[in-house]
Amino acid sequence: MTALAHPSRLPQLIKTGEGRLGAEQIYPRLFDAILEQRLPPGSALPEQALGNAFGVSRTVIRRVLGRLADQQVVVQRPSHTAHLAAPDPQQARQVLSARRLAETTLIGLATQRARPNQIRQLRQLVERERLHHERGERCTAIRLGGEFHLKLAQMANNAPLARFLNGLVPMTSLIIARYEAPCCEHCAWEEHAAIIDAVEDGDATSALRLMHQHLDRLEAKLDLDDAD
Known part of the structure; x- marks a missing residue:
């Protein structure tokens, strides 16, 4: 320990x-x-x-x-x-489940309500995430990836849901840092960029599909069973 x-x-x-x-x-x-x-x-x-x-x-x-x-x-x-906080595997699964429920609702709202300046800010944030990832600054990239999801939630213009997600995304960053499998090559910034494209195009169906795939990959890279 x-x-x-x-x-x-x-x-x-x-x-x-x-x-x-x-x-x-x-x-x-x-x-x-x-x-x-x-x-x-x-x-x-x-x-x-x-x-x-x-x-x-x-x-x-x-x-x-x-x-x-x-x-x-x-x-x-x-x-x-x-x-x-020291989330155990059971708590981690509960956080990820609650987060999926919130994010799949918020992404549809964000697609309807996104403004050009918000899209521009998201792209700048993902560019910072990419740079830190390529420099090998893993944990800073994780934190910026979490900020991407919080910014996306703000675009949905639903304050209660955004506050709910604000209590889940940073905790997810902590869970990733603690339980991510060694040698994981998952590049979250690329998936974030694809989600932005769908949101900017107003394509709610693609945005929802990409969000589900992103959360699937996020969960797949965690060694929660081994931690149990």
Whole structure:
């Protein structure tokens, strides 16, 4: 079993970058550290230690942890130190099942309501995902792939469903980072690009088919049975 990160080691485990950072800059750095398992599942995340690591106040860290808690990546309880979620295979299957239900509804709405500027933003996001994938920066590519699905949900203009998915997609990124089979060659960015083409064309049937195929491949690359 991987040892949990000791608070004193957080500065070494997190790539803090240079200069004073805000919550929006800290969030992706902390999430990448989580996905790369430099911070193992179940690790405690003391606000003071994180603040010291990033050189910011506990108030800023509290905002970042609150966002991650909304996305179920971090578990917070009153009067307790926040800690990372550690989804087991059963929880992973439940998340993937719930996500499929939400995404297959949202993709149809997005196809009807997508605007040109939103399509352009999606393509830019997928281009960033491709670049990180080709550089071998796997976990950053995973995080950006999750952001693609959240942006797509926003295009559907259904706030309750988008909020629901916001609690599933980042958790899925955590599940992928933890359970993805070794030497997996699945290139999610290519499938994302194909989904954008279908959405831009207003082809709801193709968009739904591509989304199902994408989620099928996502689930197929996970070693959940071996983890059981």
